[in-house]
Amino acid sequence: MIVSSAFSGKRYAILGLARSGLAAAETLLASGAEVVAWDRQDVARDKLAGRARLADPLEMDLTGFDGVVVSPGVPLNTHPIAERAARLGVPVIGDIELFALARAALPPHKVVGITGTNGKSTTTALVHHILESAGIPARMGGNIGLPVLGQEPLPVGGVYVLELSSYQIDLTRSLACEAAALSNVTPDHLDRYDDFAAYAASKARLFAMQAPDQFAVFGCADEPTDAICATQRARRAPGRAVCADRAALALRQADWPALQGPHNLENAAIAAALCAELGVANDAILAAMASFRGLPHRMEVVAEHRGVLFVNDSKATNPASAAPALAAYPPVAGGRARVHWIVGGLPKEDGLGECEAHLGNVGAAYTIGEAGPRFAQLLNGHVRVERAELMCQALRLAFAAAGPGDVVLLSPACASFDQFRDYEKRGEYFREIVAMLTGAPAGVVVDPCAGKSAA
Incomplete structure (x- = not known):
């Protein structure tokens, strides 16, 4: 404590x-x-x-x-x-402001603050992983993991890595992070703010609390984030407020199984800039990205078996959050679509939404749950569709059909409550069935649905 x-x-x-x-x-x-x-x-x-x-x-x-x-x-x-x-x-x-007030009593340390509408959890976990891999003592807290005040203080030279929501920033007055990041700003939580501009201004406060000589990195792919970066650049010395350099990492991304897709390239570029500011060597950053396993249920690589990747993205509970996962796995050479997409559950909206733009990456779809028939109807004619109803059935079919280079992806684009208590239980069930299928001896056929039921 x-x-x-x-x-x-x-x-x-x-x-x-x-x-x-x-x-x-x-x-x-x-x-x-x-x-x-x-x-x-x-x-x-x-x-x-x-x-x-x-x-x-x-x-x-x-x-x-x-x-x-x-x-x-x-x-x-x-x-x-x-x-x-x-x-x-x-x-x-809030508790983050109490942490800021307590900093003077702690052994000399640094604080990294990470915010953004999307990507902040993965970026926070990635920064924490890179630091620990490089031998730098680190604690992860804020909007992720354990409350920072409840954790043991770090020794001299440690780094506190904090994921910060706009709500937490609203409750903070004096947190001056040695390094801070904003991934992006898109409309969200507008029930708590007068308008989108007020929401964006809340994010910007994290950087206003920094001193001009402290470091900040921005996604810069959307206009509000780019505008906040420009404001901060005007009050700081050259190089102390920068846009993340995606191009510098793009050729290495294929080596990072848990960091696929354009959105994760942004996360990786931001994490790399933060860790470089903290003194981590570039080779150590790249090596840690390759060993990063991702957050549970967020494009989590759970197994690789005979050249097939099994990815748990159960946290994708609507089409907008499933689309980045589909985008992450483009066709292999020759144009063969390689994603075996397990989709369905309790629908939050009707239609494919942003997923429609990435159907060229999908070789087959396996529809499950209450929304299964509707997804089968929407996808028919665009991709091969297998109506499975239960996840164990979908995984059995996908396991049999997938070949080397393919990806079996649970990214349901729906809530879980028709068959599972929550998205965590759904993801855990996916892991369990994958372990059963991949752990069977060669030539032995197992039925993952035998004795199984939804959780």
Whole structure:
């Protein structure tokens, strides 16, 4: 756990005691702060019983408090705590701001902050992997993994790698990252912001908090990101605000199984720029990219068997998120489409959406779940279609049909709830069936559906 004398004798109210809220409470208590905490659930409050005052900040006088700590999930544009705290001059902050305030008490270190509408989780995990592969002590936190305050402090020379959502940036005032990145900005979370411009401005705040001599890298493939880069370039020395150099890595991307596709080339270019800024040699960066396995359920390479790649992209719960996976595996020499696409589930929308542009990469589609018949109808005439209904059936068919150089891809473009509890369970089931099929002795035919049911 991270503790700091900066909190000693101060007063904080905490609203919400899920993972980040509870970690904040533990840090503040261990640091000698007075803590008032509240959560709607008794079981959450019980964890602090006898150690913190349990009271609802909405029903008490907050005069003189040093901050109200809220979860990033609290909508500041509508929740009454924002107006109440503002009226009393009390800042509303999150656990990342507490981390920023605690930094002075930690051994000398650096912080990398990574944000963006898409790609920030993969980029964060990739930077963490490169640093650890290069022998640099690193912790990963923020919007991914464990709350940063709940982790053990790094030794001298360590690097904290933080994925930061716009919500977390909204709750942060003083985090000056030694290196920061913005992958892209596209319309999202507009229920929390007045308009798209306000959402983009939230992302830009991460870079406004940096000093002019600190480093920032940007995707620059969309106009809002390019505009933020230009603004930062104007206030910094040459080379301290740059666009990611995709071209420098494009010829090496084929060597990185978990980083295929244009979107992952952007992620890799951003990660490479950040790690180079942190002193990692180029050869070490390239070697670590080849060994990166990806995040669970996000284009996760789960096996390679007889030249066939098996990829779990269960997190793709709509066509827009499945499209990058299809784009990642273009036809092999001679024009043979090599993707065996497992698609279907509980539909979120009707139609193929952005996936339609990449059907030339699909050799066959195996439709499953409630949306299976509709996908079969949409895909018929464009690619070969096998109606499977269950994933075990789809994998049995794809395993039999796929040859060297092919990719068996679970990227359902649908929610999981027709057959699975969540996308994680769906991805775990995919892994289990792939292990069964690839682990069978040569010449032995196994039935992956025998005794199997959806989870």
